[in-house]
Amino acid sequence: MDVLEELRSYREKDIPYSRVLSSMCTIPHELAVKAHQLFIGTNLGDPGIFPGTVELERKLVSMLGELLHRRDCAGYICSGGTEANIQGIRSARNLKRRKDPNIVIPKTAHFSFEKICDILCVEVRRANVDEDYRVDLAEVEGLIDGRTVAIVGIAGTTELGQIDPIVELSKLSEEKDIPLHVDAAFGGLVIPFMDRPYPFDFANKGVTSITIDPHKMGMATIPAGGILFRDESFLKALEVETPYLTSKMQFTLTGTRPGTGVASAYAVLKALGYNGMREIVKRCLKNTRILVEEMSALGFEPVIEPVMNVVAFKTERAEEIKQELYRRRWVISTIREPRAIRFVVMPHVTEEVIKNFMGEFRRVV
Numbered sequence: 472m473d474v475l476e477e478l479r480s481y482r483e484k485d486i487p488y489s490r491v492l493s494s495m496c497t498i499p500h501e502l503a504v505k506a507h508q509l510f511i512g513t514n515l516g517d518p519g520i521f522p523g524t525v526e527l528e529r530k531l532v533s534m535l536g537e538l539l540h541r542r543d544c545a546g547y548i549c550s551g552g553t554e555a556n557i558q559g560i561r562s563a564r565n566l567k568r569r570k571d572p573n574i575v576i577p578k579t580a581h582f583s584f585e586k587i588c589d590i591l592c593v594e595v596r597r598a599n600v601d602e603d604y605r606v607d608l609a610e611v612e613g614l615i616d617g618r619t620v621a622i623v624g625i626a627g628t629t630e631l632g633q634i635d636p637i638v639e640l641s642k643l644s645e646e647k648d649i650p651l652h653v654d655a656a657f658g659g660l661v662i663p664f665m666d667r668p669y670p671f672d673f674a675n676k677g678v679t680s681i682t683i684d685p686h687k688m689g690m691a692t693i694p695a696g697g698i699l700f701r702d703e704s705f706l707k708a709l710e711v712e713t714p715y716l717t718s719k720m721q722f723t724l725t726g727t728r729p730g731t732g733v734a735s736a737y738a739v740l741k742a743l744g745y746n747g748m749r750e751i752v753k754r755c756l757k758n759t760r761i762l763v764e765e766m767s768a769l770g771f772e773p774v775i776e777p778v779m780n781v782v783a784f785k786t787e788r789a790e791e792i793k794q795e796l797y798r799r800r801w802v803i804s805t806i807r808e809p810r811a812i813r814f815v816v817m818p819h820v821t822e823e824v825i826k827n828f829m830g831e832f833r834r835v836v
């Protein structure tokens with residue numbers, strides 16, 4: 472068999488996005504694909520060889536910074552939310568320099584913080600959430616001590632799409648002089664385009680770093696994550712010497728890294744602009760409403776009224792329903808607590824996809 476034919480046969484085993492209602496990734500925008508192809512072979516790990524790609528990365532970082540109210544922020548485009556979260560916390564830990572450091576995160580934080588705790592040897596303290604699944608401020612305050620090197624707030628939780636009270640967390644972080652890292656891996660490219668955007672970004676003085684992933688709602692090609700810092704000092708805290716490269720220092724976690732995510736993310740944001748992004752987000756929110764109506768008609772109640780295009784519905788049968796759908800090649804997910812089935816209404820989850828899905832869902836339940 473021809474090798475390409477062989478590759479195709481493997482690829483055909485994958486489930487098409489038109490049957491996926493669980494992923495925070497989506498079909499890349501057609502411009503993202505073209506941009507990706509143009510930058511195949513670029514390596515931002517050796518910047519002297521790719522000055523053009525480096526310049527484009529800086530442009531994209533300030534574009535994202537402008538969206539988050541800090542055009543002159545520092546940062547880079549990385550492999551995704553996990554790396555961005557690691558680097559946000561690593562930088563805060565290096566700057567604060569405390570013995571036996573700890574961080575305070577909401578219980579609803581993404582599992583990348585488990586890895587952070589393991590890799591960075593920081594203790595992770597988990598604060599409870601209120602009845603709306605927003606982190607409880609009194610809990611956060613109670614968990615902070617002299618060894619706390621960072622507080623974390625989430626703008627768009629993985630499971631429910633909820634936004635923590637970042638304004639209040641920021642005040643707390645200023646008061647205690649502790650960096651506040653905001654994980655907006657998902658919400659970073661949703662919230663700014665909503666009708667009433669919640670102020671989750673650098674406009675809050677305590678916010679020192681933000682995770683924002685173009686390979687989620689930015690429709691860039693994978694991998695394209697983003698870590699932005701309030702200023703250069705946070706990047707400096709990550710630097711190591713690079714003896715044999717075209718650069719002297721490196722602040723990234725990975726060495727060799729692609730310029731494809733930079734190009735694809737830039738292409739989408741530049742071509743669509745804020746108005747185009749608003750349209751995409753508006754459609755996803757509308758389709759989320761359609762899904763809620765369809766599910767409500769079958770007696771399923773959302774865990775919280777959806778804040779963005781992530782929604783979970785309570786059911787004791789969550790695991791069984793998920794598995795039965797998977798047998799039928801439909802992918803949804805479940806959440807930790809309460810028992811519920813979860814959906815992410817990405818740009819590929821169109822009205823038609825929802826209609827097809829509901830047909831199958833009715834048969835399953």
Ligand SMILES: Cc1ncc(COP(=O)(O)O)c(C=O)c1O
Binds near residue numbers: 554684696
């Ligand atoms: C809030 C949040 N943070 C971080 C991540 C991790 O991102 P990645 O899978 O790109 O590493 C996710 C992934 O879904 C997420 O939802």
